[in-house]
Each structure stands twice: as C-alpha cells, then as structure tokens.
Amino acid sequence: MSTFFIILIITAEIIITCQVASFILKIDKKVCDLNNKIAQVTPKIKSDIITVRIGLNKILLSLNKFEQKLHSKKEEFKFIILKNIVTMALYLILNTNGKKVLSVVELAFDIKDFLGKYAKTFA
Numbered sequence: 145m146s147t148f149f150i151i152l153i154i155t156a157e158i159i160i161t162c163q164v165a166s167f168i169l170k171i172d173k174k175v176c177d178l179n180n181k182i183a184q185v186t187p188k189i190k191s192d193i194i195t196v197r198i199g200l201n202k203i204l205l206s207l208n209k210f211e212q213k214l215h216s217k218k219e220e221f222k223f224i225i226l227k228n229i230v231t232m233a234l235y236l237i238l239n240t241n242g243k244k245v246l247s248v249v250e251l252a253f254d255i256k257d258f259l260g261k262y263a264k265t266f267a
Contacts, residue, residue: 236248
C-alpha cells in the first residue's frame with residue numbers, strides 16, 4: 145500500500161512539473177514574440193521622436209524670432225514716443241516762450257511728489 149501511495153505522489157509531481165514546464169515554455173514564447181514586435185517598432189519610434197524634436201526646435205526658433213521682433217518694435221515705439229514728446233515740448237517752448245511749459249512741468253513734478261508721498265503711506 146505504501147508503494148502505491150509513493151508511486152501516486154511521484155506521478156502527481158511529474159504531472160505538475162510537466163504542466164509548470166509547459167506554462168513556462170508558453171510564457172517564454174509570448175515574451176519572445178513581444179520582444180520581436182518591440183524590435184520591429186523601435187526604429188519607427190526613434191524616427192518619430194526625431195521628427196517631434198525637429199518640430200519643437202522649429203517652434204522654439206519661430207518664438208525666438210517673434211520675441212526679437214516684439215523687442216525691436218518696442219524699442220521703435222519708445223523712440224517714436226520720445227521723439228513726439230521732444231517735438232511737442234519744443235513746439236510749446238517756441239510757441240509760448242516757455243512760460244506755460246515750465247508751469248506744466250512744475251505741476252507734473254508736484255503731482256508726482258504728492259502721489260509718491262501718499263503711495264508710501266498706503267502701501
């Protein structure tokens with residue numbers, strides 16, 4: 145009876161071992177298939193990444209050009225405003241002998257001082 149029991153246990157272990165080995169072989173085959181698929185897709189992924197990098201570099205270059213253009217327009221606008229202010233000031237000085245201009249300038253400085261003093265107390 146004990147020999148029958150030992151033979152039964154050994155047979156069961158052999159069957160379980162065969163099933164585990166079969167399962168491991170199936171998983172190994174699936175992993176190899178997946179590895180082949182990944183190996184086939186990798187060059188396409190690399191080329192797509194390079195294409196995306198090129199696109200991003202083009203976008204960054206165009207943004208830099210836009211920023212430079214805005215900066216130059218800002219400087220040009222400042223120059224035009226300064227030129228208009230100087231022209232207006234010269235016109236007022238020459239047209240009114242400078243009396244009104246000096247009083248306007250004094251008023252502007254007084255307002256600036258007044259606002260500066262109260263801005264510090266409220267801030």
